[in-house]
Amino acid sequence: MSNSETTPGVVPGRLADAAYKSNFDDLYGPLDAHEAVVAADRCYFCHDAPCVTACPTSIDIPLFIRQIQTGMPKAAGRTIFDQNILGGMCARVCPTDILCEGACVREAAEGKPVLIGRLQRFATDTVMDSGAHPYSRAPSTGFRVAVVGAGPAGLACAHRLAMNGHDVDLMDARPKLGGLNEYGIAAYKAPDGFAQAEVDWLMQIGGITMRTNVRLGRELALSELQDDYDAVFLGVGLAGVNALRAEGEEHDNVHDAVDFIAELRQAPDKSKIPVGRDVVVIGGGMTAVDAAVQSKLLGAETVSLVYRRDQAQMGASEHEQLHAASKGVRIITGAAPLRVLGDGVVTGVEFAYTEQGPEGLVLTDNTFHLKADQVFKAIGQRLDEAPGGLQLDGSKITVSGAGRTSLPGVWAGGDCAAGGDDLTVTAVAEGRDAAEDIHATLMGQASVAAE
Amino acid sequence: MADLSTDFLGIKSPNPFWLASAPPTDKEYNVRRAFEAGWGGVVWKTLGQDPHIVNVNGPRYGAVWGADRRLLGLNNIELITDRPLDVNLREIKAVKRDYPDRAMIVSLMVPCEEQAWKDILPLVEDTGADGIELNFGCPHGMSERGMGAAVGQVPEYIEMVARWCKQNTRMPVIVKLTPNITDIRYPARAAKAGGADAVSLINTVSSITAVDLDSFSPEPSIDGKGSHGGYCGPAVKPIALNMVAEIARDAETHGLPISGIGGITTWRDAAEFIALGCGNVQVCTAAMTYGFKVVQEMAAGLSEWMDEKGYASIADFQGRAVPNVTDWQYLNLNYVAKAKIDQESCIKCGRCYAACEDTSHQAIAMSDDRVFTVKDDECVACNLCVNVCPVDGCITMEQMAAGQTDPRTGQVVSDDYANWTTHPNNPGAVKAAE
Secondary structure: OOOOOOOOOEEOOOOOHHHHHHHOOOOOOOOOHHHHHHHHOOOOOOOOOHHHHHOOOOOOHHHHHHHHHOOOHHHHHHHHHHHOOOHHHHHHHOOOOOOHHHHOHHHHHHOOOOOHHHHHHHHHHHHHHOOOOOOOOOOOOOOEEEEEOOOHHHHHHHHHHHHOOOEEEEEOOOOOOOOHHHHOOOHHHOOOOHHHHHHHHHHOOOOEEEEOOOOEOOOEOHHHHHHHOOEEEEOOOOOEEOOOOOEOOOOEOEEEHHHHHHHHHHOOOHHHOOEEOEEEEEOOOHHHHHHHHHHHHOOOOEEEEEEOOOHHHOOOOHHHHHHHHHOOOEEEEOEEEEEEEEEOEEEEEEEEEEEEEOOEEEEEEEEEEEEOOEEEEOOOEEOOOOHHHOOEEOOEEOOEOOOEOOOOOEEEOHHHEOOOOOOHHHHHHHHHHHHHHHHHHHHHHHHHHHO | OOEOOEEEOOEEEOOOEEEOOOHHHOOHHHHHHHHHHOOOEEEEEEEOOOOOOOOOOOOOEEEEEOHHHOEEEEEEOOOOOOOOHHHHHHHHHHHHHHOOOOEEEEEEOOOOOHHHHHHHHHHHHOOOOOEEEEEOOOOOOHHHHOOOHHHHOOHHHHHHHHHHHHHHOOOOEEEEOOOOOOOOHHHHHHHHHOOOOEEEEOOOEEEOOEEOOOOOOEEOOEOOEOOOEEEEOHHHHHHHHHHHHHHHHOOOOOOOOEEEEOOOOOHHHHHHHHHOOOOEEEEOHHHHHHOOOHHHHHHHHHHHHHHHHOOOEHHHOOOOOHHHOOOHHHOOOOOOEEEEEOOOOOOOOOHHHHHHHHHOOOOEEEOOOOOEEEOOOOOOOOOHHHHHOOOOOOEEEEEOOOOOEOOOOOOEOOOOOOOHHHOOOOOOOOOOOO
């Protein structure tokens, strides 16, 4: 292909083939055994360790690192999976700089935390590479649970339910299981089909039947699920995308960043993905960063990420921002889109600088244009609609305790449920905890019935 | 600039750092490299009778590591030199001729028969060596043949062989002691009684460093079997310091020159041995771990420290710590200290808390936001928190001033000295004269 980084328009093949391979290869790569031991040696085995407190799934980090240090990486992996069955994915995608590693006392001491995320990957990879699944199911309880949505929350919930002896039907609207693990993460964070390999490994627990291409509100109705199952867990995520509410949003080559990210993840050959010469990404979260960085990796000449508030309020962690900057993404903060320019096809975006006023953010008269032949919107997702009359808290499902919704027998967790940080690891924690609550509820009902 | 030169038994060397009799001093090639790197002297690896001994053809060393695989302890099952006597003698002579300002000591180990010593001593004298060191220390292999530690464990043999050597050579005689005994003072006294000019210690400690959990062989493993070796390196330094101190403060051996050996790795280690009375130090494991260049840090560090302290020569601080080594019963029981945590340098790891709460006196409080503070009314000043804290200087022991009340005991701190010998709880307490 003869395209280059300066070819105008939205075109594929801006780079040489080898560049795609290296650009979308494993970002950090695995630690080898020597590196792992050296990294593990730095752990102080803190009392009531701050890293554990900072982990939404409360993985016993000092213990698993000590197990690596003593030559028992499989035992270390088991320590991780006991708390977080998707510990392999979390090791790759967690914003560790604001979670465990941000809390590490060696971050306080030397500005260099123990490499907890990469050590977690070392341990979980060791277990998963062995092929065996380390858990087995409790005797069957006879209860059947519907888990709707096979993202991190649904997978964690289904696994824990199956482990506790329940039979699980795991349903998802997409053709593959995994949710955002499969469709919503930058390709270089989990290459080589890791998300599917993890699903396959997790399913080895048994007792989980999967149904794909079924969507709540289309093939599935919540009331029917309530009738057909002893309990229902909703981990449906946020399928809707917030609109810019700026003039010209309908121009060609203005896309939702989540669609771009999903398309990229699913594309076996990244050189086939068209990308603009001048790309503008609007938003400040992980989705915005993933879209911006990957645009650059596809060969865009300029990529600007524009966020309306100040840098400290960006959803993307500092580490993610630095990563984006290192790839050549220009980050502009304190500016909001006024209108998308173009004549059928986008040619640019006009922004206004913002100010924090007493009533909230206000646009100033100070404006600027950015040239753009492709624009990605990444300003948040929402529930399309409330399934089956569930009470909502803002745009998310109201939950109390371990994911109990306003309807009896229906639990929810992950991004679709109110609260939480919209992180993979938070979703896993919520799915796991809901599963334990469902288990306790069902077994409690059973023992009452027996009496 | 401090003068690092030493005169040990009349043997002069430009600095107090000698390489101990060990693999690094087995050959002319190594010793020349050592002298070029700056070592003040060497004790040539132990010579024996011909036919020369043989070594195993498998692993000779086992090890113990700390974090980041830092080598803390090394053990070996190597025997004395496995080269012909005349080769060693020729090389010693050549090296001494080329490095006349360095100390050249020759370690010897022959059977406990006077003739054996009478035979070898003139050969060593002929090399121009400055002195001899009698290897009564190696705990492995040679001890099974009645030599090495087998001699060092019997004071009468030490005295006998030392005397033979003194009678049959003009060279100064250093007796190298084994730590594999219950009381180091007895062999030291015997060496002195036999006329030895000095003792050197410690030789290695009998040890097995590890067991292979697949083959169930001790390490180092030779065809599935292992034999105890001699342990050395930083791990044995505390054992060596104590033994040196015991000899330095013993009424019978006080003043007997000592060459200190045992885990010396830095200038500080060396200074500590010298402060406990040593006239110089011998090093092996540090060189085997890092190469001969380590002596440059040792010399520079010692020199700088001496300059800072105003010591012009080694003799200025040699033995300064000896009067402060005492028996437990004479420690001042009126000395009261409390741990203090510097909140500025605390990194909130909580190890002090875990250690104190689980294994000591429950004297550290932990707040919800991980602020760790010492409970003076529980703290016995045991020092465990200081020892487990990863940040040097974060936790300190602060002496309570006289007149203050110790909140733990309710007693007013006295500046009088009072020890166990007069303590009321001591059934054998000596009553003060009435």
